[in-house]
Amino acid sequence: MDNIEKNIRHILQNIQIAEVKRSPKGECPVQLIAVTKNHGVAAVEAAAAAGLTIVGENRVQEATEKQAQASANVKWHLIGHLQTNKAKQAVKLFDLIQSVDSWHLAEALNKAALTCGKRQDILLQVNIANEATKFGLPAEETMDMAQRVAATLPGLRLCGLMTIAPFVEDAEMVRPYFKEMKRLFLALKELALPGTDFRWLSMGMTNDYQVAVEEGANLIRVGTGIFGPRSYGVQGGL
Template sequence: MSLDDNMAARIAQLRERMDAACTRAGRPAGSVTLLPVSKTFGPDAIREATALGFTRFGENKTQEIRQKTGDLAELNLQWVMIGHLQTNKAKDAARDVAEVQSLDRLELAHALQRRLETEGREIDVLVQIKTSPEPSKYGLPPESAADFLRTLARDCPALHIQGLMTMAVQSDDTQAVRACFRALRELHDHLKTLAIDGVRLDRLSMGMSGDFEIAIEEGATEVRIGSAIFGARQYPQ
C-alpha cells in the first residue's frame, strides 16, 4: 500500500483492507478492532489520530507512555502496553496503562498485582503466547497457557484476563506467518473448552502493518498497526 500524506486517507485504505480480509474469512466487515501503535511518534501525530476518533494507543516502553501521558493529559487517552515489560517496570505500568497485552510470566503478573493494589487500580491483560520459533520473540509456551491462566485468575484479581496475543515470525513465507496466527487461534479454541473460572477469552490480538490481513483471516479480533497509520518510523541513531 502506498502511503498517502493524509492520515485520514491512510486509515480509510487500511479499513478497506481489513474489511476485505473479514469478508474473505466469512466474518462481518468492521468486526476487527484497530489499535494504533504510536511508539516513536510524537504528540502531534497522536493528536491527529485522536481527531479521527482513536482513544487507545499501543506503546512499547513505559517511559514513552509516561512522557506522552504528561504531554497529552487533557485528552484522557488509554495507553496499551504491547512491548516486552520488564518486571522492574511494573510500577510504571500499574500507574499509567489501561491494558497490558504482553503478560508472559507469573513474576510479572505478581509484580503488577502488588503495584495495582498500591495504586487502587485494575487493568485488562492479554496473555502473550510464543508461536514463533525466533529467539527474539517473547511469550508463554502454548502448553503452559492453561495452568498460567488458572493461576492468574486465582492470585491476581486486579488483572482482568481478556484474551491472548502473539507476534508472528518475521518472514516472507506467508505460510509460516499464517501458521503462527493459526496456532494462537487453535490454542484459544482449546482453552475456551476448558471454561476456566475468571478468564475471558474474547480477544485475539495479532497482526501488524505487514501481516494484519493474514491475522484477520485466521481469527484476529484486534490488529496492532503503526506505520500504516502514522507513516515510516524515525528511530533515533
C-alpha cells in the same frame, strides 16, 4: 496528517475485506491500534482525530511522556516487553497490558494493581513460533499460566492472548501461526475461567494484519502502515 487519515481509511477498508473472508465471524469487532512508538504526541492526536480510540506503546517511559502532553481521549495499551521493576508504573498508565510473558511479571502486576485499587486487564503473550529473539510464553505453557492467573491473582483480569509472528516478506507464511493462536485462544475461552473476560486475540501488524484478521484476530497493531517509517531521533523514542 492528511496522509495519516488516508492510511487509516485504507487499513480499515482492508480489515473489512479480511473480516468477510473469515468464518465464523468474531464476537468482538476488529479494533485497530495505532502504534505510536518513536512518533511524537502529534501522532496520538492525529490518530484520534481520524477516529481511532486505542494507542499502543512499547515502553513505559515513552507512554509517560506522551500521556502528559496528549489531549486525545484514547485508551492506552502496552504492547512491548515489560520489566517487572516497571510494573507499578505500567498499571497506572495502561488500560490493557498485552505483553504478560512470565509468572514473575504477572505477580508484580497483581501486587501493583491491588496496591492502587485497580483490576488490571492483561493479555498473555505467546511466542507461538518459539523464536529465540522474541519474548512470550511457549504455547504449551499458556493454558497452565492462564489457569494460575485466574485462580490466584485477583488484581488481574485475563482478557485474551497476544502474539508477534515471525517477520516475513510473504504474509501467507505466518498464516499457520495465526491459525494455531486461534486454536489456543478458543481452547482457553472454552474453559470459562472465573474472573476472566476472554475476548481479545491480538495479532497482526503492518505486514500481516490482513492474514491475521482472516484467521481471527480482533486487535491488530499497526504503526508504520499508519504513520510511515519511524524516526529514531524523536525525543522520548526508543
